Amino acid sequence: KNEVEQSPQNLTAQEGEFITINCSYSVGISALHWLQQHPGGGIVSLFMLSSGKKKHGRLIATINIQEKHSSLHITASHPRDSAVYICAVRDQFYFGTGTSLTVIP
Amino acid sequence: GAVVSQHPSWVICKSGTSVKIECRSLDFQATTMFWYRQFPKQSLMLMATSNEGSKATYEQGVEKDKFLINHASLTLSTLTVTSAHPEDSSFYICSARDPTGSRANSPLHFGNGTRLTVT
Numbered sequence: 584k585n586e587v588e589q590s591p592q593n594l595t596a597q598e599g600e601f602i603t604i605n606c607s608y609s610v611g612i613s614a615l616h617w618l619q620q621h622p623g624g625g626i627v628s629l630f631m632l633s634s635g636k637k638k639h640g641r642l643i644a645t646i647n648i649q650e651k652h653s654s655l656h657i658t659a660s661h662p663r664d665s666a667v668y669i670c671a672v673r674d675q676f677y678f679g680t681g682t683s684l685t686v687i688p
Numbered sequence: 689g690a691v692v693s694q695h696p697s698w699v700i701c702k703s704g705t706s707v708k709i710e711c712r713s714l715d716f717q718a719t720t721m722f723w724y725r726q727f728p729k730q731s732l733m734l735m736a737t738s739n740e741g742s743k744a745t746y747e748q749g750v751e752k753d754k755f756l757i758n759h760a761s762l763t764l765s766t767l768t769v770t771s772a773h774p775e776d777s778s779f780y781i782c783s784a785r786d787p788t789g790s791r792a793n794s795p796l797h798f799g800n801g802t803r804l805t806v807t
Contacts, residue, residue, distance in 0.1 A: 625799075626800075671732075676722065678731040
């Protein structure tokens with residue numbers, strides 16, 4: 584069993600749709616990362632959060648420490664959001680297997 | 689712009705040769721850098737934690753004599769894949785922790801990765 588589980592593994596959405604990606608973890612953490620990996624391989628850190636909710640543009644990340652669960656939401660999705668989204672648990676650097684998102688125009 | 693520069697972005701080498709990958713922090717001093725490996729369609733796997741001025745900490749199953757890490761300055765860590773074999777072909781990524789703020793809140797910045805192909 585992986586320490587970090589993500590769902591779904593693959594997601595196809597129409598442009599404009601609201602998207603949710605989920606992450607559950609089994610280890611203790613002080614913070615959780617949401618990462619975005621583009622087809623070329625480069626990784627961008629979207630959020631680092633340890634409680635509550637953070638918002639950046641059309642992206643929203645929430646975390647429930649008690650339930651060991653985090654979600655990444657994308658509002659008004661756009662084809663440029665197409666990427667692999669990875670949940671990472673900071674302290675021990677466990678990574679989810681990623682969610683491959685494709686947004687169709 | 690990028691705050692962590694990784695070089696080269698891709699490299700092809702012959703079996704038995706060694707390859708060095710550099711990871712530089714551009715806008716901050718990084719006492720800690722991290723090296724990851726990623727196989728196709730899989731997520732990142734932490735290989736080692738690179739500590740400036742001291743020995744790297746390797747994750748279980750990662751051969752330290754195979755993957756040599758040097759963190760000689762606060763802005764540069766290098767990963768050398770020694771005596772490379774085709775099974776070492778992979779995507780290698782580094783990250784560096786920006787020390788501003790508390791340890792629990794210091795953000796990670798990633799390099800763009802190095803695609804290694806060993807023939």
